[in-house]
Amino acid sequence: MLNYIWAGLIIISLIFAVTQDITDLVQDPYQNGKEHSIEVIFPENGDPDKRQNVRFRIKGHEGTFEAAWRPYEDNPEMIISVDEDMPELWLDIARDQDSPTEEELLAEVVAFDRATRQAEIVLPEVYYVKLNAIATAAFNMAEFAVTLAIGLVGIMALWLGLMKIAEKSGLMYLLVKAVQPFMRFLFPNVPRGHAAHGVISLNMAANMLGLGNAATPLGIKAMEELQKLNPSKNRASNAQCMLLTVNTASIQLLPPATLVALIGTGVNELMISILIVTFISLLVGITAAKIYERFHPEDEHDENIPEDQKRED
Amino acid sequence: MRTIASFILPLIIVLIPLYGLIKKVHVYEVFVDGAKEGFHIAVRIIPYLVAILFAIGMFRESGAMEFFMMALAPVLGFLGFPVELVPMAIFRPLTGSGSVGVLAEMIATYGEDALVVKMAATMFGSTETTFYVIAVYFGAISIRQVKYSVQTGLIADLAGIITSVIVVRILFG
Numbered sequence: 001m002l003n004y005i006w007a008g009l010i011i012i013s014l015i016f017a018v019t020q021d022i023t024d025l026v027q028d029p030y031q032n033g034k035e036h037s038i039e040v041i042f043p044e045n046g047d048p049d050k051r052q053n054v055r056f057r058i059k060g061h062e063g064t065f066e067a068a069w070r071p072y073e074d075n076p077e078m079i080i081s082v083d084e085d086m087p088e089l090w091l092d093i094a095r096d097q098d099s100p101t102e103e104e105l106l107a108e109v110v111a112f113d114r115a116t117r118q119a120e121i122v123l124p125e126v127y128y129v130k131l132n133a134i135a136t137a138a139f140n141m142a143e144f145a146v147t148l149a150i151g152l153v154g155i156m157a158l159w160l161g162l163m164k165i166a167e168k169s170g171l172m173y174l175l176v177k178a179v180q181p182f183m184r185f186l187f188p189n190v191p192r193g194h195a196a197h198g199v200i201s202l203n204m205a206a207n208m209l210g211l212g213n214a215a216t217p218l219g220i221k222a223m224e225e226l227q228k229l230n231p232s233k234n235r236a237s238n239a240q241c242m243l244l245t246v247n248t249a250s251i252q253l254l255p256p257a258t259l260v261a262l263i264g265t266g267v268n269e270l271m272i273s274i275l276i277v278t279f280i281s282l283l284v285g286i287t288a289a290k291i292y293e294r295f296h297p298e299d300e301h302d303e304n305i306p307e308d309q310k311r312e313d
Numbered sequence: 314m315r316t317i318a319s320f321i322l323p324l325i326i327v328l329i330p331l332y333g334l335i336k337k338v339h340v341y342e343v344f345v346d347g348a349k350e351g352f353h354i355a356v357r358i359i360p361y362l363v364a365i366l367f368a369i370g371m372f373r374e375s376g377a378m379e380f381f382m383m384a385l386a387p388v389l390g391f392l393g394f395p396v397e398l399v400p401m402a403i404f405r406p407l408t409g410s411g412s413v414g415v416l417a418e419m420i421a422t423y424g425e426d427a428l429v430v431k432m433a434a435t436m437f438g439s440t441e442t443t444f445y446v447i448a449v450y451f452g453a454i455s456i457r458q459v460k461y462s463v464q465t466g467l468i469a470d471l472a473g474i475i476t477s478v479i480v481v482r483i484l485f486g
Contacts (some may be wrong), residue, residue, distance in 0.1 A: 001446070001459075001461070001463045001464055002459050002463045005444075006364065006365070006368050007462065009369060009372040010367040010368050010371060010372075010377065011369065011458040012372060013368075013371035013372045013375035013377060014371075014375070015372070015377075016375040016376050016377040016380060017374075017375045020375075020376055033360075033417055035380045050457075083467050114384040130375060130376060131346075131373070134370075134371040134375050136374075137367075137370035137371050137373065137374040138367045138370055138371050138420075139367075140370065141363075141366040141367045141369070141370030141371075142363045142366070142367045144366060144370075145359060145362035145363040145366045145367070146359055146363070147361075147377075148362060148366075149356065149358045149359045149362050150355060151356070152351075152354075152355045152449075153351050153352050154351070155351075156350075156351035156352075156355055157348035157349070157350075157351030157352065158326075158348065158351075159346065160347045160348050160350050160351050161343075161344035161346075161348035161351075162326065162329045162330070162344070162347070163346040163347060164331050164343050164344060164346055164347025165329050165330055165333040165338060165340050165343050165344055165347070166332075166333075166350075168333065168338045168343050169329075169332050169333035169335075169336040169338045170336060170337075171329060171332045171333070188382050209321060209329035211321075211322060211360050212473070213337040214325075215321065216353075216449060219449075219450055220354060220449065220450060220453040220454075223450050223451070223453055223454050224453070224454055226454075227454040233455070234455060234456055234457050234458055235456065235457075235458040235460065236451060236456050236458060236459050236460045236462060238460075240450075240451075240454075240456070240462070241459075241461055241462040241465060242447060243450070243464060244447060244450055244451070244462040244465075244470060245337060245462060245465040245466055246457075246468055247441060247446050248406075248440070248441045248446050248447075248465075248468055248470065249440065249441070249466075249469035249470075249473070250440070251442045252438065252439065255438040256437075256438060258328040258409075258413055258437075259416075259434060259437055259438045262417060262420065262434075263414070263420065263425055263430075263434055264414055266425050266426075266439070267434075267438075269431075269485075270431060270434055270435055270438065272486075273363070273431070273435045273477070273480045273486065274434075274435050274438040274439045276438035276476070276480050277435055277436075277476045277477050277480055278438070278440070278473065280438060280472055280473070280476045281439060281469045281472040281473035281476065282469065284468060284469055284472035285465055285468060285469030285472070287465070288331065288464070288465045288468040288469065289461075290466045291408045292455050292461040292464065296460060296461060299466075
């Protein structure tokens, strides 16, 4: 399933990007190569053969805008500072051009009349916006994934350290005994008194209280405990699937901090609806996992895994 | 409730070493021993997270979302599901930051008190970013075959999405 969803996301992205870009090629929304008439306003005694900052007026549009004038042997160039009062088309080009900055437009002056200071300029051509956008997104997100993972190091270490103390001191055992009945229902294959029960209950508690920072490391620790009981090394066990389902449905007594930040005090009103919904989705998730469990008997040995996927990490 | 939540974290962090100390555990040594795994786990997650996030990033940028909204509009309208919620419903299981963006945009467009915003906020508050959870939790223990967990996660999400609309309509509608 994950294979199909994953490949599906990538393929759908490509199809939509290509479709959009072909539509753009046909409809030419950026009017690539079009000559725009402007009037260049040089500073007093300004010599068009020298580099200088100028202003200019776009024909048929209000206001004057800033640019740097760059005379070259063949055609001069203008580095235009993008201004939000510019025509819509110019802003679109600035936003979607293949350039590291959206603040500047590099225009080529194809005709310039020294007497009247009238000029014809060509703006950068814009092609394949969506294809470039999805490629950029792929690279950016890959980088972001690493930032996200590395950001976990500290909190992970903190909670793993604390959990180790809890284990060694027997505190975990007390907790395990307390939550046993409920955990035996959700995770029947985990032996009585196993540390996994304790960590899972902590993970759930953290989720309920909206403590995302604690929930993730505790969930990972719980997964590790369940992995010790998993006969197969790279195939999830039923218990692990249940833990994951419980975490994605995540019953929440307190709304997550992001939501509070977004809607402020209005969140109090939503507490009841969130509580009801999260409870129902948790129930549905657990039921679904229980049903799936019946059709997926626990792996006995590693042999159940096809040869080509049997490699160890 | 919020007060309890603010107390509970520091309390746990203090209580665990304290209990260890009483039980004569070498708390510092044991802590460091446990903590050193943190780095390895985080690094182990990276390939899984990269795989999931880059695919979702591409999907987000491709403009496919707008198409789905248009395609689904008549069906959903018939079922009484507000079309404005489609981006939230699709993005919520995929990306946490993406769905925050969707919600912020909805608040800006419709105002805090709009019914659809309440529905979207309930959806956001009551479900998790399923694919992120899968990448992180299973990545940490190097599990690649996730069995039916995607299905059950998404079923739970779907239940959350549908009940959000119903519950908010009953409570505030």
